[in-house]
């Protein structure tokens with residue numbers, strides 16, 4: 001069982017959040033996690049791409065938040081499309097990207113439900129896909145699989161059915177079997193299951209169940 005040091009928390013209320021509440025919630029999250037290091041899953045992913053491979057160049061950071069991994073990819077010479085529904089996230093990312101790397105950064109403020117994904121080599125979606133509403137999840141996942149070039153990789157997290165936010169009707173949760181089934185068009189290179197308590201960024205320790213994967217398009 002592995003835990004990352006910082007995380008965001010979401011009210012466990014089953015009431016739908018207003019846009020304003022949503023924005024405040026995410027802004028508080030961004031302030032809390034802005035100084036964190038790139039995630040362990042990210043390092044596990046990037047080492048799988050061989051330096052000098054001409055196909056390895058274009059990444060999508062889906063639900064990027066303040067774009068900590070986007071900035072690390074830019075530093076390493078990748079071109080990155082960073083996507084998030086929150087304008088504050090993009091403003092933060094753009095203002096914290098060095099000017100010499102700006103030309104490799106593209107940003108889009110759009111929801112998962114509306115997003116159009118171009119062809120890519122790497123899709124990074126850390127702690128973001130579960131926030132896609134259930135009715136839109138499969139369509140989003142199909143877009144992810146279609147977007148990846150042969151040899152490209154997806155890396156990201158799914159929340160399990162015993163996650164503390166599992167009663168949120170507008171979020172999506174999966175069993176391990178469902179995650180594996182979603183990944184059928186891909187080859188799973190890394191699969192880690194976490195269940196336990198996790199220290200969250202805004203609300204202390206919470207029960208946490210998640211699956212983190214790296215999968216390659218054959």
Ligand SMILES: C[S@@+](CC[C@H](N)C(=O)[O-])C[C@H]1O[C@@H](n2cnc3c(N)ncnc32)[C@H](O)[C@@H]1O
Pocket residue numbers: 008026033062063064065066067083084085086089110111112113125126127128131132133
């Ligand atoms: C927990 S944060 C994770 C941010 C970043 N990937 C990280 O690992 O720190 C989830 C992000 O997903 C974004 N998000 C949530 N629902 C979304 C949706 N329906 N469409 C697009 N982005 C969404 C939020 O704005 C937030 O920045």
